[in-house]
Amino acid sequence: MPSNKLRVELSDDVAQKLEDQSQDEGIPRGRIVQLAVEKFYSAEVQETENLRRDNIHKDELLTAKEREIQELRIMLEDLRGEYALATTKLLPAAEKILTPWWKRIFRRRKP
Numbered sequence: 001m002p003s004n005k006l007r008v009e010l011s012d013d014v015a016q017k018l019e020d021q022s023q024d025e026g027i028p029r030g031r032i033v034q035l036a037v038e039k040f041y042s043a044e045v046q047e048t049e050n051l052r053r054d055n056i057h058k059d060e061l062l063t064a065k066e067r068e069i070q071e072l073r074i075m076l077e078d079l080r081g082e083y084a085l086a087t088t089k090l091l092p093a094a095e096k097i098l099t100p101w102w103k104r105i106f107r108r109r110k111p
Contacts, residue, residue: 008033 010018022029039045 008037 018029018032021027021032025032
């Protein structure tokens with residue numbers, strides 16, 4: 001039959017603090033360890049820890065999205081520059097091509 005006992009190894013500093021607290025408050029060491037373990041594994045502590053991990057993950061995702069948005073803004077500005085350059089060079093030629101041939105040949109001369 002399995003035992004409900006748990007063996008906990010503590011560092012010397014923690015063991016000394018546990019011993020001091022046990023003697024000061026008159027509570028058995030096992031009960032102090034039990035309270036500490038119950039508090040550590042309580043639902044509130046676990047939920048808080050899960051929320052903290054979720055927030056860290058969300059912060060990482062937000063940082064990645066912000067970097068991606070910044071890169072897209074840089075690319076947009078490059079494309080705007082390319083578009084402006086292309087339209088200033090190609091617009092006169094496009095207007096000439098899009099003008100019907102009869103208008104190009106028979107232009108009215110202003111007096």
